[in-house]
Amino acid sequence: MSAIQVSGLTFAYEGSFDSIFEGVSLTLDTDWRLGFTGRNGRGKTTFLRLLTGELDARGAIAKSVECEYFPFPVEGQARMALDVLQALCPAAQEWELLRELNLLEFNCEALYRPFETLSGGERVKGLLAALFLANQVRSENRFLLIDEPTDHLDAHGRRALGEYLRRKPGFLLVSHDRALLDACTDHTLSINKAEIEVIAGNFSVWWEQKRRQDAYELERNELLRRDIQRLQATAREKADWSDRVEATKLSSGNRGRVGHLAAKAMKRSKSIETRYEREIDEKSQLLKNIESADSLKIHPLEFYTQKLVEFDHVSLAYGEHTVCEGLTFTVRQGERLAVTGKNGSGKSTLLKAILGDQSVAVTGNLRIASQLIISYVPQDTSFLRGDLRDYAAACGIDESLFKAILRKLDFSRAQFEKDMRDFSSGQKKKTLLARSLCERAHLYLWDEPLNFIDVFSRMQIEELLRQSAPAMLFVEHDAAFCKGVATGTVEV
DSSP: OOOOEEEEEEETTOOOOSSSSSEEEOOOOTSSSSEEETTTTHHHHHHHHHHHHHOEEEEEESSSSEEEESSSSOTTTBHHHHHHHHHHHTTOOHHHHHHHHTTTTTOOGGGGGGGGSSHHHHHHHHHHHHHHHHHHHSSSSSSEEOOOGGGGHHHHHHHHHHHHTSSOOOEEEEEEHHHHHHHHSEEEEEEESEEEEESSOOOHHHHHHHHHHHHHHHHHHHHHHHHHHHHHHHHHHHHHHHHHHHHHHHHOOHHHHHHHHHHHHHHHHHHHHHHHHHHHHHHHHTTTOOOOOOOOOOOOOOOOEEEEEEEEEEEETTTTTEEEEEEEEEETTTTTEEEEEEETHHHHHHHHHHHHHSSEEEEEEEEEOOOOOOEEEEEETTTSSSSSHHHHHHHTTHHHHHHHHHHHTTOOOGGGOOOOSSOOHHHHHHHHHHHHSOOOOSSSEESSTTTTOOOOHHHHHHHHHHHHHOOEEEOOOOHHHHHHOOSSSEEE
8 A cells, every 4th residue: 555645736737827726735545446526627637647747736746656647659559459468568478468358348359450450449448457467467566547448438348347447456537427436436536616625435425425515515605695794784884883983073072082982983893894704705615616507408399290210120331341230210209319339339320320421321211301400419529629609600509609508518718718629528528519509400419428528517418308308319328327318228
């Protein structure tokens, strides 16, 4: 067991007037299975880069272990995957690597292909297995900082990852997947609005504790608000009395006596004012960590028939390569269908077929209602660049509504002035979601809409979809989200 001691950590990016962290002090045990959560843009990845020493800051980070960041670039990707992974754990035997990979339900046939041909999920599993195995067989221990590893993992892969990590002795895991965090963590590190805190327990334990603390703060806030109103009224009365005494001082013969009384009144008034300011400060400090999550709105269009899309024994292919076949299901108004299946099974291809993507060859009967208006959120966000005003104009959506939705999704006004290419991954995804929420459509197609999006925003979106019940077909691997939102599933 060893500790990472953070003392007085203060950091701001060059050219920024606002600090990401200010005077942060905490202790992390490297034996903990530590979940790391917080809203998008709060500095989770920055904190990891500070732990690795990639960034410099004021304060001190004392540690006796080397912190290793995941994911990382892999050199020589044309090499066979087995060679790439063995280079990461050279002291381990091949059978030991195979054992680790089996625990992650990795298809070991992929080891004998070039690493660059592996899917994103296969790369995540392979690299994590090699890193943890290296820790087991070498004397110098490293503390793994795992930054959002689930982007390329399907629901089955996420469950396997949770089971695997639960067996491991210590790591820090950044994730917004509640089921994954509950499955494998025993402590939670959270970046709140005004501080960083560490508690014993997984995400659900932290969330319940936060709910109770928020309820307490709101109750105390109401009491303070009433007390401040009373103090305000008293301060005004004393100020008025002091002013009247000061006025009589000018016409009174006994100016010394009256002046003494006026001075006492002023002093008392000042004391009440100071107390009032102290109460105001206490109030603002009390509410420092309550997250705002205003309700979102969506206005789906009504269609003239119940059936919007119908698949009848449909097969989908790219050229000669069949991706999936035998698809039979119907999307009706008010239904929210989750498209499930392993990575590479054709979930995104299914959505593209509905959109009329010419690269997708369709056989069988695919019936799409005439004049159906569709709003689409793609997986990829790399095309986002330029400012939000121009993007809203290009998409034909109302700029004011677009920005109002982004504000509800925890965008600061300062973000509105940035180029979208400088947004975090979560902020880019929120931009695409906000655009879709501005669009009035009969059917919403969302392809992994929650990638990199924080837990609070996920809950906002869940509540929105439950309340508004738009017709929707979506691909998402967050088990808690699917359980809360889907009215049915399509297994690919």
